[in-house]
Amino acid sequence: MKAVLRALFSDIGRILLCALLMSLSYLPPLRFAWYFDIIFRAMALLVIGIPVFYEAIRGILRRDLLDEKFLMSVASIGAFALGEPLEAVAVLAFFTIGEMFEHYAVRRSRDSIRSLMKIRPDTATILRDTEECEVDAEDVEPGDIMICRTGDRIATDGVIISGDGDLDCSMLSGESLPVSVTVGEEVQSGAVVLRGILKIRAIRIAEQSCAGRILELVESASERKSKEEAFITKFSRVYTPVVVILATILCLVLTIFRILPFGEAFRRALTFLVISCPCALVISVPMAFFGGIGASASQGILFKGGNVFSPLAKARTFIFDKTGTLTSGEFELVEAVCPTMERDAFLSLVASAEYASNHPLALAIKKAVPDVKAPDEATERAGYGVIATIDGACVAVGNRRMLDEYATTKAIGLPADTRGVLYAIRDGVLIGYLRVSDNIRDGAKRAFGDLRSLGAQRLAILSGDRKESVATVAEALGADTYLGELLPEDKYARLEEYIEGGERVVYVGDGINDTPSLARADVGVAMGGIGQDSALEVSDLSILTDDLTKLPTAVRIARKTITIAKQNIIFAIGIKALVLILGALGYATMWIAVFADVGVCILAILNAMRTLYTKKN
Amino acid sequence: MKFKFTVTGLDCPNCAAKLSSMIEADDSITACKINFLTEKVTVESELTEDAVREIVRLYAKKFSSKVVIE
Numbered sequence: 001m002k003a004v005l006r007a008l009f010s011d012i013g014r015i016l017l018c019a020l021l022m023s024l025s026y027l028p029p030l031r032f033a034w035y036f037d038i039i040f041r042a043m044a045l046l047v048i049g050i051p052v053f054y055e056a057i058r059g060i061l062r063r064d065l066l067d068e069k070f071l072m073s074v075a076s077i078g079a080f081a082l083g084e085p086l087e088a089v090a091v092l093a094f095f096t097i098g099e100m101f102e103h104y105a106v107r108r109s110r111d112s113i114r115s116l117m118k119i120r121p122d123t124a125t126i127l128r129d130t131e132e133c134e135v136d137a138e139d140v141e142p143g144d145i146m147i148c149r150t151g152d153r154i155a156t157d158g159v160i161i162s163g164d165g166d167l168d169c170s171m172l173s174g175e176s177l178p179v180s181v182t183v184g185e186e187v188q189s190g191a192v193v194l195r196g197i198l199k200i201r202a203i204r205i206a207e208q209s210c211a212g213r214i215l216e217l218v219e220s221a222s223e224r225k226s227k228e229e230a231f232i233t234k235f236s237r238v239y240t241p242v243v244v245i246l247a248t249i250l251c252l253v254l255t256i257f258r259i260l261p262f263g264e265a266f267r268r269a270l271t272f273l274v275i276s277c278p279c280a281l282v283i284s285v286p287m288a289f290f291g292g293i294g295a296s297a298s299q300g301i302l303f304k305g306g307n308v309f310s311p312l313a314k315a316r317t318f319i320f321d322k323t324g325t326l327t328s329g330e331f332e333l334v335e336a337v338c339p340t341m342e343r344d345a346f347l348s349l350v351a352s353a354e355y356a357s358n359h360p361l362a363l364a365i366k367k368a369v370p371d372v373k374a375p376d377e378a379t380e381r382a383g384y385g386v387i388a389t390i391d392g393a394c395v396a397v398g399n400r401r402m403l404d405e406y407a408t409t410k411a412i413g414l415p416a417d418t419r420g421v422l423y424a425i426r427d428g429v430l431i432g433y434l435r436v437s438d439n440i441r442d443g444a445k446r447a448f449g450d451l452r453s454l455g456a457q458r459l460a461i462l463s464g465d466r467k468e469s470v471a472t473v474a475e476a477l478g479a480d481t482y483l484g485e486l487l488p489e490d491k492y493a494r495l496e497e498y499i500e501g502g503e504r505v506v507y508v509g510d511g512i513n514d515t516p517s518l519a520r521a522d523v524g525v526a527m528g529g530i531g532q533d534s535a536l537e538v539s540d541l542s543i544l545t546d547d548l549t550k551l552p553t554a555v556r557i558a559r560k561t562i563t564i565a566k567q568n569i570i571f572a573i574g575i576k577a578l579v580l581i582l583g584a585l586g587y588a589t590m591w592i593a594v595f596a597d598v599g600v601c602i603l604a605i606l607n608a609m610r611t612l613y614t615k616k617n
Numbered sequence: 618m619k620f621k622f623t624v625t626g627l628d629c630p631n632c633a634a635k636l637s638s639m640i641e642a643d644d645s646i647t648a649c650k651i652n653f654l655t656e657k658v659t660v661e662s663e664l665t666e667d668a669v670r671e672i673v674r675l676y677a678k679k680f681s682s683k684v685v686i687e
Contacts, residue, residue, distance in 0.1 A: 055681060062679070064635070099628070110654060219655045236631065279629040283653075286630060290654045 011100055015093055018048040022089055041085040048092045049076060066240045068277035075273040079590060082263055090591040091274060098598025102279075105605040109287060112612065113294030117218045119171045119190045120211040124155035127199070137206040146200045148193045156189045156209040158200035165196020171300060171544065172210055190214070214544075217304070217536075218297045222290050224305025228565045232285045235573075236278035243580070247272035250584055264586070271583035274593040275576055284568035284604030291611035292561030300544035301554045308540040309565075311522040312558040314504050318456055318551075319495060319517075321509035322463035322470055325527050326477065326548070327438040331364035338424070338432025339412055346432055350424050353378060353388040353395045361422060362386070364436045385422065396425040403430065419468045438469050440476055443549040448477045450552035454559075458503065462491045464513075492516045508551065525551065561611050568604045575600045620669050624651060624658045626683040636684070640676045649673075658686070 025040035046053075052069050059067030072095060080088035124137050127145040137155040140146065145161065148154055154167075164182035169191045178194050181187055187200060190211030206212050225233070247269040254265035289306040296303055303309065320326050338346040351369040354362035356378055366372050375395075378388035384405070385398015396406045403423040410430040415421055422434045448459055460481040463470045470484035483494065495517050498505050507514075507521035510528055518524030519538040526539035528546045536542055543550045579596045582588035588596075627633050633653040640649040640660065646669070648661040662669045670686065677684040 058679075058681065062639075068631070103628070110656075113654075219652075219657065222654055223650065223652055233634075277629075277631070279631055282630040282634070286654060 011096055014047055014050075015096060018044045018089060018093060021047065022086070025085075038085075041080075041089070044089050045076065045080055045085070045092070048089060048096060049073065052076075052092060052095065066244065066276075068240075068279065071240075071244070071273040071276050075270040075590060078266065078270045078273075082267055084267070087590050091594050094591050094594040094598070098594060098601075102598060102601050102605075105602050106283070106287075109291070109605055109609050112609070113290055116294040116298035116612070117215065119153075119297075120206060120209070120215055121153045121155050124206075125152075140202050140206055142202050142204060144202045146202055148198045148200060150193050150195055150197070152193050154187055154189050154191050154193070154200065156202050156206040156212070157186065157204045158202040159186050160184065160198055161201050162199040163197050165198055166194040167191040168194050172214070214302065217302055217542075218293060221293050221303050221305050222286065224307050226289055226306035226309055226565070228310070228562070228569065229285050229289060229306055232281050232569060236282045239278045239281065240276050243272055243276040246580070247276075267590075268583055268586055271588055271590050271593050272580060274590050275579055275583075275597045277597065280572045280576070280597060280601035280604055281569075283601060284572050284608065285565050287605055287608040288561055288565040288568055288611065291564075291608045292557055295612045296554060296557050299550060299553060301550050301557070302542040302544065303554075303558075304540050304542070308523060309558045309561050311504060312506065312541065312555055313562045315506045315523060315555070316455060316457040317460070317498055317503040317505045318451055318458070319460045319462055319498070319505060319507045319521070320479075321491075321507075321514055321517075322438075322461050322465055322473055324510035325441075325508055326444050326461065326473055327440050328546075330439045331360050331436045332439045333364050333368040333434060334420075334437045335435035336368075336432070337412065337415070337434075340431055346424070347434075348373065349390065349395060349426075350397050350422075350434060352390050353386050353397045353424075355388070356380070357386050361436045365422075365434060393426050394428075397422055399423070419472050438465075438473055440473060441546060441548060443547050445477055447548035447551055448479070450549065451555070452478075454552055454555055458498075460498075462486055462494055464488070464491075488513050488516065492520060495520055508548075525554075557611060564607055564610060568607055571607075572600050572604055618662065618666075620660045620662070620666050622658050622660070622670060622673060623687045624656055624677070625685050625687075626681070627651070627653060627656075628681075628683075629653070632681070636676065636680045639680060640673055643672060643676070645672065 021040050021044035025037040025044070053073050055069035056067065056073040059065070059070045064070070072091070076088045076091045079091065121137055123134050124140050125132055125134050125147045126140060127147060132147060140156050146155060146158060160181060160183050162183060164180070166178040166180050167187060169179050169188070172188055172190050181198070186203070188211070189206060189209035250272065251265045251269035254260045254268070255262045289309065292309060293303050336343055336347055341349070347365070347369050351366045351372045352375050354365055355372055355374050357380055375388040375390045378386055380386050381398070384402040385396065387394065387396045389395070396402055399422065400418065403425065406428065407423070407425045407430040408428040412430060412432060415433060420435050420437050422436060423430055424432050424434065451459060458481060459479045461470055461474050461479045461483070463484050464486055465484055467484035470482050474482035486494070491514060495505060495507060499520070499522070505521045506523045506525060507517050508525040508527060509518055510526065515538050518526060523541055524539040525541045525543060526536060527543050527548070541554060543554070575596055579588050579593050583593060627636065630653040633651040637649045637651040637658070640646055645664055646660060646662050650659045651657070658673060660669050660673060674686045677686050
């Protein structure tokens, strides 16, 4: 901070001194010699220009004649030689001021984006010879004892050796509820201690810890270039030489054809040199993507590279895996119908019959009853259900086959929709039925609605599960297409069909057996934690939580990022082209050119920061 | 081997690109990438970490007095 202030003051100091010298040079009472003003102006130029000239000389020593500082020096000294000292000084002064603002803007943006990515602390408190001391997180060695108190973030992975407490692991596993931990358990870096004082023995260095790996992933994401970034990099590579050549041609043509006197032609050419720096161009676009990566990282959405934004922004087809993605894989009792009994009594009777069964449907029923009583006797009949003896009555609970075989009379009518229905039969009489359904994750419905309003044309569910249960989920969520009983290779084939049909496909899965599909899709989205390393590797986008509404958020961020990147490209190139034309025609002075150049750069950076304020839902 | 250092004091991505191509041109360096936004320089080389850091520092110093490698 001190260094920053010092640099700022020295820049400001130089600008003030330069302004003073310049004004003195225009004061008539001080004119004691004819060369007075020239000397003062030269001094002003030197005061303001020294750092620039210094870098320019270094550039020459590197044989880099297209260095921005060198070109800027040529322009300024050229203007001075042409007898325009004010312009010469103004160019450098504006350049200095502009750079100050530019660096400030870059630093601020960089810091705010980084703070969003920060899931690992910089420091850790460790125990050294019974004394606590604070060290850099990077310096914690395996075997060190870390002390983490309420509110602390764990610096590296380790095992608890004393204390117990609750952890917030939402940035790591997506688990939104606090996780209780105690002695002997392994904890991961990035988790925040919500309650308790923990002594943790580090088992990994911070860099290789859980949060370290996520951080690495996020940081390296900005290295994978998007189409837009690649374009601007290529463009900027030719931009400077082209502008310098144009300047030369302009000067020569104007002079040789006697359109303008040499002095004026030269001055116009110098204007070109002032805006020959491609900085605004090369910073504006990557900054937009960096902003997008940071904004999403803070919400647990990890883009694997800048190249993911565009396909995600354009995608109109979203394919979902069902179990583990749209549904939690657990079943839930949604309906219990029995006209002759109280609901509680009916449920406890059924649960009692299912007492010994571990079938997922049985588990769902038992979960709905607080205290399940053991039956006198029970047998499970595979493919049918269970038959039990409870208080002397024969109770059968099972599917349609069970109903057909065991029920002689029906006390109630059958439901119109028989999906997920279990029948309860007592002594040959159908007394009621229950409906069990796949537990659709919170937010899945809203995610579908959001995607639809974002213009999704096909929301499809491809699942290995039974067709009926896929249909139930598809109907509940309003999917356009759904297919069940698919093997992983069938999913892949179906996916390929869509892609070959010209659709841009996003595939959302948990990565457990659908890695080929994740890899093949235009955008592969892995849901739910970083437990699956293979999924993390092949996916283009990882959502750390199970919250599906993060998907539309990611789409929104991607679209905003792309829009901003494009705006910045057009804006930066447009303003530069405009100033070049005005400069060639003699309407733009040099300092206007500097102003335009730096101004574009700062505005582009500010524009890029807009990604950080993308609406969440 | 791949090494990562922090680089601060670069003015713009253009300068970052110039410095990285300067470093890459060194015979003992296989590849060099500078990420201006994350301020990280990634260098691939057969040498030891300390030797690579020195080489990177040397070029940084040659490039501009403001650039610091850590």
